[in-house]
Amino acid sequence: MSSIGIKDVAAIAGVSITTVSRALRNPGRVSKATRERVLAAVSEAGYTPNKLGVSLRTAKSGNIVAIIPDVGDSFNFGVIRAIEKAANNHGYSVLLGDTHGSQERERAYAEMVRSRHADGVILFSQHLPFDIDPQQPAAQQMPPLVNSCEPVAVPGIPTVTIDNVAAAREAVDHLIGYGHRNISVITGDMESPSSQDRLLGFRQAMQAAGLAINERHVIHGAYTVENGQASTNQLLLRRDRPSAIFCFSDEIALGCYSSLQEHGFRVPADMSVMGFDDIRYARHFSPPLTTVAQPVEAIGTYCVELLLKVMNGETLEKTRYILPHELVVRGSTRQL
Amino acid sequence: MSSIGIKDVAAIAGVSITTVSRALRNPGRVSKATRERVLAAVSEAGYTPNKLGVSLRTAKSGNIVAIIPDVGDSFNFGVIRAIEKAANNHGYSVLLGDTHGSQERERAYAEMVRSRHADGVILFSQHLPFDIDPQQPAAQQMPPLVNSCEPVAVPGIPTVTIDNVAAAREAVDHLIGYGHRNISVITGDMESPSSQDRLLGFRQAMQAAGLAINERHVIHGAYTVENGQASTNQLLLRRDRPSAIFCFSDEIALGCYSSLQEHGFRVPADMSVMGFDDIRYARHFSPPLTTVAQPVEAIGTYCVELLLKVMNGETLEKTRYILPHELVVRGSTRQL
């Protein structure tokens, strides 16, 4: 772990450090003979370029930060993995910023790009971690940033999501198509645009089918297993029980299963359950969960690719990227 | 996003850049009046120090890399979260390196410390991502590194794990105590020391109880849901079925549940299932999973704290840190 620098290599190869640098970055601009000599020297010395030097000089860190409310959520994880893969393909590393929902920590992570620790941000939260002047165009006041899953309420920011309204509508239509009339909903955090949109989709589908919504059957919660369990408990207490529960995430659905099982309800015989996300465990629930699949891989890839463009100074054709979702019918919903 | 540097601040405050630097890092070595003037200038300019400059100069990046075979595994995730938290508490950021089991990628991530992108490594794999001379003491040839969960077969490397042998023994003892005689095992990747140790613990417990081990009931697999499902299928085919299955991870157990449920077996009425890890979903399985809890929080914290010491040049008292596990009995195992 001693410190072998470019000048050691230069000394061994008997050339200037510039030539070493060029042989490594711009092999074309160096004669074949020297190049080989340099390469030999590099491996003899066991040289690895010091990225800090490079970054300082080129003003590029090679890192991107992903700011995420909860890395442990299986859905988020799917996206993260895709981001990591895509970033690595482009020679970038990913700094993971788990904020545990704290806006303060969001800001701390956003600082990383100001401090040149990172070149850009992928943001999975509806809170912009900067103060911006609403009068001015947002793009000017921000570091390279791509927003995903939970859109920020500021125009002009590149955002990649699915159409949550339509997706929720499809989910509910499926339930209605199976003959369900009395459908309950367990939402995620209602501050989150995704939950708002899914709730809107639910209302639209119910209305389109001429079905009444019992507001007592709309439970506002959070995207957690614990909420799924507690909210289902609440639902089961009611005299007029629903025949189906639409959970706004698969994690919620897992908690829902827990509660149902605990109280002797069978899925789907006694209760149909619908999830959202299609996390990788969903197919292994007992019974396998019917849900709406989000294209995690594509979301992650898009985020990285767009961010790269923004960092590159390119202008994006559009500011809103809607990726396709898919209803996955498995065993947790039944025809009435 | 313009570039405000230390010299802008110096200009505003009417002092030298040295003084600005000192006012920020060594407030004591600057007069109160100047300090205040500098601080005012800092906030007026909206200055954030460029970490690359700092890092280059101080030869410290403020990053640590965590090299992990699979970030999506819920157990790993628990540890990661703890690492992230601990690292942040000490002013470090975590670079997450998901290797998807590839040794080549492991090495690529390890390069980050050679390239000064990171100051140290936390390694969750039994493969050392460097070539070292086995004749020489390992510590001299490596960057600051702490090994966790899957111990490297090289002495002298700080390692934090649980006692997998004892933990497995306890798990099996629990099953035996419940009257099970015919116990199957679904292992993880048998290359992994953890799986080897757990298997050893299993054998020890069976032997201690005078129970025969049917080698056909020891299925070698991988730490995945898919393996759990496939291996259970295999087990159910046998004429002499076990009455209990000990899965070497909770993810395996989830796959096991899947298979069992698919083929009409009830847990625990028809089959007892034991997991390992106590991932955060385990309590929400149907039925809640009996398992061995690993102290993820403590593992992560220890990793970071030890690494910090190593990076700091301190000598560790010991090289092997064994953290306590705990058997958690829930609803997936029953008294015969």
Add this chain to the structure above:
DNA sequence: TTGAAAGCGCTAACAT
């Protein structure tokens, strides 16, 4: 208490 100057390791103009 403060400042001038050197230099961390590297790349990129600008020579040659």
Add this chain to the structure above:
DNA sequence: ATGTTAGCGCTTTCAA
């Protein structure tokens, strides 16, 4: 095709 030189932004001797 190769080398010289000037910095990237910062911290840290060394001097005043």
